[in-house]
Amino acid sequence: MKRLFMVVIFIVAIQAHAASVQEQMEQNPAVKLAVEELVIANHILYDQNAVDGYGHISVRNPANPNTFFLARSVAPSVVKVEDIMEFDMDGKALNGDTRVAYGERFIHSGILKNRPDINSVIHGHASPILSYGLTGVTLKPVYHMSAFLGEGAPIFEIRNFAKPNPDTDMFISNSDLGDALSQTMGLQYFVLMRGHGYAAGADSIKKAVFRTVYAIQNASIQAEAMKMGQVQYLTPGEAATSKETIEKTIGRPWQLWTERVKKSQ
Numbered sequence: 001m002k003r004l005f006m007v008v009i010f011i012v013a014i015q016a017h018a019a020s021v022q023e024q025m026e027q028n029p030a031v032k033l034a035v036e037e038l039v040i041a042n043h044i045l046y047d048q049n050a051v052d053g054y055g056h057i058s059v060r061n062p063a064n065p066n067t068f069f070l071a072r073s074v075a076p077s078v079v080k081v082e083d084i085m086e087f088d089m090d091g092k093a094l095n096g097d098t099r100v101a102y103g104e105r106f107i108h109s110g111i112l113k114n115r116p117d118i119n120s121v122i123h124g125h126a127s128p129i130l131s132y133g134l135t136g137v138t139l140k141p142v143y144h145m146s147a148f149l150g151e152g153a154p155i156f157e158i159r160n161f162a163k164p165n166p167d168t169d170m171f172i173s174n175s176d177l178g179d180a181l182s183q184t185m186g187l188q189y190f191v192l193m194r195g196h197g198y199a200a201g202a203d204s205i206k207k208a209v210f211r212t213v214y215a216i217q218n219a220s221i222q223a224e225a226m227k228m229g230q231v232q233y234l235t236p237g238e239a240a241t242s243k244e245t246i247e248k249t250i251g252r253p254w255q256l257w258t259e260r261v262k263k264s265q
């Protein structure tokens with residue numbers, strides 16, 4: 001009887017042991033590819049001035065849609081495969097991983113939970129983006145590269161959701177705020193955060209990086225154009241059509257950006 005009890009305990013213990021990120025990479029080529037791509041994306045985002053010491057990118061686990069991968073709390077430029085942690089859709093670290101996580105992982109859990117069409121989320125504070133959130137001027141597509149901005153990026157106002165005190169530290173520091181950010185994003189792929197930064201999403205890491213880089217370029221071009229006069233934005237029809245065309249070619253800049261960061265290592 002005692003022996004049977006021990007066997008049951010052993011089986012329960014095995015079931016409770018979730019595979020670490022490293023073990024999942026060894027077992028599943030899709031997970032390995034996703035994690036390795038995530039590491040390169042961290043370096044590209046830094047190289048392209050989309051993030052600095054702050055900012056992060058996540059990817060949904062290809063083997064489990066209810067979890068995602070995100071680095072532990074380190075600067076994006078130094079992220080390695082060993083730094084990648086796994087989280088559930090409440091932003092809770094899995095696999096008994098007790099390393100320090102990004103305080104704003106709820107940006108990722110909120111968007112990935114509420115948007116099954118999005119598999120990769122990026123957050124950063126790139127300065128060309130900030131003015132739009134501050135002034136309420138809509139960030140709209142001025143050229144084909146950022147056509148995904150559609151009719152303009154919504155602005156998240158944290159004061160409308162923070163409880164009980166609207167004077168927050170501006171961080172998306174819990175699941176409720178992550179859900180609220182996702183609601184403001186709606187069905188779009190880019191959301192501005194007033195007095196803070198931006199969040200971007202796409203169905204793949206490569207596309208999320210592409211959209212982020214060109215949304216930031218759009219912000220600079222739009223600001224310059226607004227100084228010169230009346231700006232002609234892409235019409236909704238032009239935006240929809242050119243998004244379709246340009247996003248078929250994202251492998252090209254991805255290759256360029258990957259080679260750049262590999263050379264600098």
Ligand SMILES: [Zn+2]
Nearest residue numbers: 104124196197
């Ligand atoms: Zn932030």
